[in-house]
Amino acid sequence: MKGTLEGTVALVTGASSGIGAATAVALAEQGAAVAVAARRRDRLDALAAGLREQGGTVLVLEADITDGQQAAGAVQRTVDELGRLDTLINNAGVMLLGPAATAPLSEWQRMVELNVLGLLYCAHAAVPHLLRAAGQGPRQVADMVNISSVAGRVARNGSGVYNLTKHGVGAFSESLRQELATRYVRVALVEPGATATELAGHNRPEILEGMRGQFGQWMEAGDIADAIRYIVTRPRHMAVNEMLIRPTEQER
Ligand SMILES: NC(=O)c1ccc[n+]([C@@H]2O[C@H](COP(=O)([O-])OP(=O)(O)OC[C@H]3O[C@@H](n4cnc5c(N)ncnc54)[C@H](OP(=O)(O)O)[C@@H]3O)[C@@H](O)[C@H]2O)c1
Numbered sequence: 001m002k003g004t005l006e007g008t009v010a011l012v013t014g015a016s017s018g019i020g021a022a023t024a025v026a027l028a029e030q031g032a033a034v035a036v037a038a039r040r041r042d043r044l045d046a047l048a049a050g051l052r053e054q055g056g057t058v059l060v061l062e063a064d065i066t067d068g069q070q071a072a073g074a075v076q077r078t079v080d081e082l083g084r085l086d087t088l089i090n091n092a093g094v095m096l097l098g099p100a101a102t103a104p105l106s107e108w109q110r111m112v113e114l115n116v117l118g119l120l121y122c123a124h125a126a127v128p129h130l131l132r133a134a135g136q137g138p139r140q141v142a143d144m145v146n147i148s149s150v151a152g153r154v155a156r157n158g159s160g161v162y163n164l165t166k167h168g169v170g171a172f173s174e175s176l177r178q179e180l181a182t183r184y185v186r187v188a189l190v191e192p193g194a195t196a197t198e199l200a201g202h203n204r205p206e207i208l209e210g211m212r213g214q215f216g217q218w219m220e221a222g223d224i225a226d227a228i229r230y231i232v233t234r235p236r237h238m239a240v241n242e243m244l245i246r247p248t249e250q251e252r
Contacts, residue, residue, distance in 0.1 A: 002031050003029060003030035003031035003032075003233075004030050004031065004139075004233040005027060005030040005031045005032035005086075005087070005139075005232070005233065006030075006031030006032075006138070007031070007137075007138040007139075008031075008032050008033070008084075008086035008087060008133070008137060008138060008139060009032065009033045009034075009035065009078060009079075009082040009083065009084050009085050009086055009087070009133075010024075010027045010032040010033070010034050010035070010085075010086065010087035010088070010089065010232075011034075011035040011037065011061075011074065011075065011078045011085060011087070011088050011089070011122075011126070012024045012027070012034060012035070012036055012037065012089040012091060013037045013038070013065055013074070013089065013090055013091050013092040013118070013119075013122055014037070014038055014091040014092030014093065015034075015036035015037060015038055015044060015047065015091070016036070016038035016039070016040040016043035016044050016047070017038075017040075017043060017197060017198045018195070018197030018198055018199060018221045019091055019147065019192070019195060019197060019221045019224045019225060020036075020038070020089070020091040020092065021036075021043075021047055021221065022220075022221035022222045022224065022225035023089055023091065023224070023225040023228050023229075024036050024047060024051070024058075025047075025050075025051065025225065026222075026225040026226065026228065026229040027087065027089075027228075027229065027232070028051045028054075028056040028057075028058070029229075030229060030232075030233060032086070032087065033056075033057035033058070033059070033082045034051065034056065034057070034058050034059070035058075035059040035060075035061055035074070035077070035078040035081075035082060036048065036058060036059070036060055036061065037061040037062075037063045037065065037074045037092075038062070038063070038092065039062065039063070039064050041060065041062040044060045044061075044062065045060060048060050057082070059077070059078060059081050059082055061074045061077055061078070065092055065114070065118035065121060065122055066113040066114050066117060066118045068117075068121045071118060071121030071122050071125060072121060072124075072125040074122070074125075075088075075122060075125035075126050075129065076125065079129050084129065084132070084133055084137070085126055085129035085130060085133060085142075086130070086133040086137050086139070086142050086143070087142065087143045087144075087145075087232050088122060088123070088126040088130065088143070088144045088145070089145045089147070089228060090119045090122055090123060090144065090145065090146045090147060090169075091145075091147045092114060092118055092119075093114060093115045093147060093149075093165075093199075094110055094111055094114050094115065094199075094202055095111070095149075095151075095159075095162050095199050095200065095202070095203075096108075096110060096111055096161075096162065096202060096203055096207075097158050097159050097162060097203055097207055097211065098158060098203070098204065098206075098207040098210075099158060100160050100161070103161075107161070108161045111161050111162055111164075111165050112161070112164075112165060115162075115165035115166065115168075115169065116165050116168050116169070119146060119169060119172075120172070123144065123146075123172075123176070126144065127144075127176075127180070127185070130142040130143075130144060130180075130185045131180070131183055131185055134183055134184040134185050135183075135184075139236060140184060140236055141184045141185075141186060141236040142184065142185045142186070143185070143186050143187075143188065143231065143232045144173075144176070144185065144186070144187045144188070145187075145188045145189075145190060145228055145231055145232065146169050146172075146173045146187070146188070146189050146190070147169075147190050147192070147224075148166045148169045148170050148173070148189050148190065148191045149162075149166045149191055149192060149193075150191055150192070150193045150244065150246060150250075150252075151163050151166045152166030152167050152169055152170045152189075152191050153170070153191060153244065154252070155167070156252075166191075169189070170189055170191075173187050173188070173189040174187075174189070174241075177239075177241060181239070184236065186231075186234075186239040186240075187241075188231045188232075188239070188240050188241060188242065188243070189241065189242045189243070190224065190227060190228060190231070190242075190243050190245070191242070191243065191244045191245065192219065192224045192245050192246075193219065193245060193246030193247055193250045194215040194217070194218050194219065194246075194247055194250055195218060195219045195220070195221060195223070195224055196218040196219070196220060196221070197221055215247075215250065216247075216249050216250075217247035217248065217249040217250060218247060219245070219246075219247050223245070224245065227243050227245055231243065
């Protein structure tokens with residue numbers, strides 16, 4: 001596959017479904033060698049087989065990134081086996097909604113462990129490699145794209161801890177962006193609205209029932225992947241810092 005990202009290596013977390021899987025495809029289509037990380041190996045293998053059939057280079061990484069060692073190991077294996085790391089897409093996330101008063105504490109823990117700590121483990125391990133790639137890479141620039149949400153902009157009744165995690169991702173991203181800007185590691189924040197993926201399906205049945213009909217229009221995972229592709233294929237002198245993307249009919 002040939003494109004703007006030829007000669008570069010990207011790591012996508014949460015690539016076994018939804019936005020992550022679509023992003024892995026989009027980056028491979030631009031010529032990047034892609035490392036795909038998640039827990040469901042069968043899904044990753046199927047994704048990799050499809051991309052290899054089209055001439056793509058893919059590394060499958062079965063990893064639970066809430067474990068700091070596995071997250072750092074995924075980054076290290078990417079560099080060891082694909083030679084470098086130019087692009088990190090911090091995408092893996094979970095959204096568990098419902099009233100705080102009756103929420104199981106385990107749901108809050110799952111969101112903080114994945115959306116915050118998992119992202120931080122990957123970012124921490126990746127930054128030295130991204131700095132090296134920006135210094136020596138074919139494009140002389142590297143990218144970290146952190147996937148937040150509309151929920152990272154506005155807090156709402158019933159999504160407090162998800163809001164907390166995504167607001168945190170926004171704050172960390174902006175701080176890191178300022179720190180790395182002059183060294184040509186671009187840090188971008190993507191904030192999708194309703195996108196048809198498996199995300200909502202992890203909620204308890206009674207919460208799911210309440211969510212039904214809440215959203216009229218949905219975007220496709222490919223719509224968000226297209227935005228990420230746009231961000232990471234910009235010329236070296238241009239950085240897209242933040243993208244808020246809603247379905248046209250989504251008001252809030
Ligand atoms: N869909 C939306 O409407 C929407 C809106 C705003 C923001 N977002 C954000 O978009 C991102 C992607 O979500 P999605 O909508 O594409 O949902 P999804 O289809 O449920 O994808 C989530 C991905 O995260 C992976 N994951 C979960 N736990 C993991 C762990 N412990 N270690 C490694 N990977 C793990 C899952 O793979 P495994 O289960 O195989 O590990 C899966 O690949 C999330 O950060 C989400 O908050 C989504």
